[in-house]
Amino acid sequence: MGIKVDLDKCTGCSICVSVCPFAIIEMIDDKAQIQEGCTLCGACQEACSYEAILIEVTTETPTPNNGHHGIWVFAEQRDGRLKNVDYELLAKGRELADTLKTDLSAVCFGHNVSEIDQLVAYGADKVYLINNPALVANQEDLYTSELTRLIQEYRPEILLAGATSLGRSFIPRVAAVLRTGLTADCTGLDIDTEKRLLLQTRPTFGGNIMATIICQTRRPQMATVRPRVFKKNTPNNNRQGQIIKVDFKKEAVTSRTKLLSFIEDITEKVKLEDADIIVSGGRGLGKPENFKLIEELGGVLGAAIGSSRPPVDEGWVAYSHQVGQTGKTVGPKLYVACGISGAVQHLAGISTSEIIIAINKDPDAPIFEIATYGIVGDLFQVVPMIIKKLKSE
Amino acid sequence: MNIVVCLKQVPGTTQVKINPQTNTLIRQDIKNIVNPFDTYALEEGVRLKERYGGKVTAISMGPPQAEGMLREAIAAGADQTILLSDRAFAGADTLATAYTLAQAIKKIEGYDLVICGRQTIDGDTGQVGPELAEELGLPFIAYVNKIEETTTGQMRIQRMIEEGHELIETPLPAVISVVKEINVPRLPSLRGIIKAKDAIIPVWTAHNLGVDPSMVGLDGSATRVVKIFFPERVRHGEKLQGDLEDQVASLIEKLRKSRVI
Numbered sequence: 001m002g003i004k005v006d007l008d009k010c011t012g013c014s015i016c017v018s019v020c021p022f023a024i025i026e027m028i029d030d031k032a033q034i035q036e037g038c039t040l041c042g043a044c045q046e047a048c049s050y051e052a053i054l055i056e057v058t059t060e061t062p063t064p065n066n067g068h069h070g071i072w073v074f075a076e077q078r079d080g081r082l083k084n085v086d087y088e089l090l091a092k093g094r095e096l097a098d099t100l101k102t103d104l105s106a107v108c109f110g111h112n113v114s115e116i117d118q119l120v121a122y123g124a125d126k127v128y129l130i131n132n133p134a135l136v137a138n139q140e141d142l143y144t145s146e147l148t149r150l151i152q153e154y155r156p157e158i159l160l161a162g163a164t165s166l167g168r169s170f171i172p173r174v175a176a177v178l179r180t181g182l183t184a185d186c187t188g189l190d191i192d193t194e195k196r197l198l199l200q201t202r203p204t205f206g207g208n209i210m211a212t213i214i215c216q217t218r219r220p221q222m223a224t225v226r227p228r229v230f231k232k233n234t235p236n237n238n239r240q241g242q243i244i245k246v247d248f249k250k251e252a253v254t255s256r257t258k259l260l261s262f263i264e265d266i267t268e269k270v271k272l273e274d275a276d277i278i279v280s281g282g283r284g285l286g287k288p289e290n291f292k293l294i295e296e297l298g299g300v301l302g303a304a305i306g307s308s309r310p311p312v313d314e315g316w317v318a319y320s321h322q323v324g325q326t327g328k329t330v331g332p333k334l335y336v337a338c339g340i341s342g343a344v345q346h347l348a349g350i351s352t353s354e355i356i357i358a359i360n361k362d363p364d365a366p367i368f369e370i371a372t373y374g375i376v377g378d379l380f381q382v383v384p385m386i387i388k389k390l391k392s393e
Numbered sequence: 394m395n396i397v398v399c400l401k402q403v404p405g406t407t408q409v410k411i412n413p414q415t416n417t418l419i420r421q422d423i424k425n426i427v428n429p430f431d432t433y434a435l436e437e438g439v440r441l442k443e444r445y446g447g448k449v450t451a452i453s454m455g456p457p458q459a460e461g462m463l464r465e466a467i468a469a470g471a472d473q474t475i476l477l478s479d480r481a482f483a484g485a486d487t488l489a490t491a492y493t494l495a496q497a498i499k500k501i502e503g504y505d506l507v508i509c510g511r512q513t514i515d516g517d518t519g520q521v522g523p524e525l526a527e528e529l530g531l532p533f534i535a536y537v538n539k540i541e542e543t544t545t546g547q548m549r550i551q552r553m554i555e556e557g558h559e560l561i562e563t564p565l566p567a568v569i570s571v572v573k574e575i576n577v578p579r580l581p582s583l584r585g586i587i588k589a590k591d592a593i594i595p596v597w598t599a600h601n602l603g604v605d606p607s608m609v610g611l612d613g614s615a616t617r618v619v620k621i622f623f624p625e626r627v628r629h630g631e632k633l634q635g636d637l638e639d640q641v642a643s644l645i646e647k648l649r650k651s652r653v654i
Contacts, residue, residue, distance in 0.1 A: 212621075357644065368630045
């Protein structure tokens with residue numbers, strides 16, 4: 001596999017230099033030379049009018065599915081309750097399964113998980129369930145070995161999981177054991193129907209660039225997907241599906257790590273990921289006490305409280321409130337950003353919000369570019385006005 | 394305690410500029426730096442060494458110029474470094490990267506702990522740590538914000554998940570990934586800088602490692618980037634007009650109309 005420039009054909013026109021998304025083509029002695037860092041994206045090959053750029057891709061036999069079929073969604077639970085991201089993945093999974101004319105299955109590990117049948121109502125044809133007290137806490141060693149075992153046995157062609165702290169931590173381990181490809185934090189999924197490939201699109205460079213990634217020959221094609229990116233379907237309680245109870249091979253696996261205790265973050269009254277309204281504060285608040293103002297507005301609106309990165313770095317609020325690239329992805333109906341300038345990393349975490357309100361005294365703050373409604377003004381003036389007005393109505 | 398710290402050299406900014414004519418990245422004038430999340434990994438490794446003795450090995454896979462970054466790691470407290478550099482390693486996805494790093498780490502004798510940053514700022518995947526753990530056959534704990542206690546063959550760790558903090562016990566050796574809350578990295582000491590200047594940075598190639606060429610670089614990668622594009626910012630913001638009172642009134646009216654409040 002590799003890329004080559006046919007020096008006889010290269011005219012030194014340098015079109016390829018300008019189209020390379022990674023800026024790694026250099027003109028040396030009037031000939032294009034490809035430096036390190038090439039991903040074989042093919043942009044230069046497409047642009048070259050002289051067919052001087054050759055990309056050789058090892059053509060592994062085009063029977064990629066190799067007996068693999070069906071789409072799986074890893075349905076994560078915590079304390080016996082399914083997570084919202086499970087339903088979001090089922091909605092997208094259903095769409096992909098219908099395109100591929102295949103089955104959609106959910107796989108769930110836990111003990112006495114409530115409303116398992118909801119996985120069917122939200123779109124699964126089958127549910128593989130391991131019900132065992134050993135799986136109450138998210139035991140990553142056990143999760144890794146059990147999911148790997150099930151994939152080896154049932155051979156799905158695609159596996160989707162939430163890009164939660166659990167998913168981002170143990171799904172890569174499953175991919176490593178299976179020696180297959182995994183794309184992190186996807187925000188877009190589609191099917192190349194001709195090649196029956198999953199097109200996985202994700203933000204990279206802190207959200208500045210989008211990349212579409214494929215896993216050509218290995219199976220399953222695996223992706224973690226950000227919560228709140230896809231919309232869940234309306235559940236249909238008349239949908240028929242099969243719940244398959246799978247035995248847990250406890251003797252076969254032991255967890256090397258031991259969970260000693262869990263300290264819940266109690267400052268988070270409303271869960272950000274599930275909130276319909278979020279009020280967030282940023283650096284513009286100036287000092288920790290001023291977060292009270294955000295909380296007050298949040299109280300009036302019945303909102304969850306979010307934060308951009310600087311207040312978390314400064315220790316004004318707990319990390320569990322952080323929204324953005326290294327925090328949570330949210331998708332509320334209403335997002336109110338107070339004193340947040342709108343760094344691309346923050347915007348990456350709020351882009352699926354229905355309405356975004358920005359309150360900032362800097363008229364050039366990037367947040368105004370994506371805000372549905374913006375108020376240029378001092379948040380210490382504007383926010384109390386909003387609170388007063390809402391209370392008086 | 395022998396600690397291995399994984400470092401990656403990344404572009405010094407994610408604020409990449411776009412050439413409006415060609416819609417491509419402008420890479421000139423971007424200085425390479427050590428991935429910021431990895432600096433916390435290195436600092437934690439050095440702190441553990443100071444507490445329990447032993448040594449810190451900083452390892453990186455990358456082009457030859459990553460040598461400079463490893464020199465900085467020595468200045469910041471690493472005892473030795475390994476640079477995995479070979480054209481055969483180029484174009485690796487997380488799977489091939491984890492495999493290559495694992496083959497090198499297996500050659501380091503008697504290590505107790507491998508520390509990675511939570512993710513890089515260029516790829517943003519956070520996958521190399523857990524994939525590396527699996528390649529090494531070791532337990533993995535992500536998002537560590539505190540190492541509480543280390544005893545022979547065991548470690549107590551606090552880590553951050555969405556819902557709060559977990560206290561976890563793991564046998565050693567293990568692989569962990571750390572978050573920025575774990576420490577404040579030190580500035581290099583004068584002694585460190587002098588040491589770094591004369592340090593020898595060993596370079597290991599695919600041949601030195603004795604790796605299967607089909608498992609590294611592009612050939613060893615399961616995934617491939619087929620398209621790169623710039624995200625569309627579809628929303629066009631509307632700045633409200635009038636004095637602040639009017640703006641607030643019109644805002645609330647708009648929200649009521651769209652039934653979000």
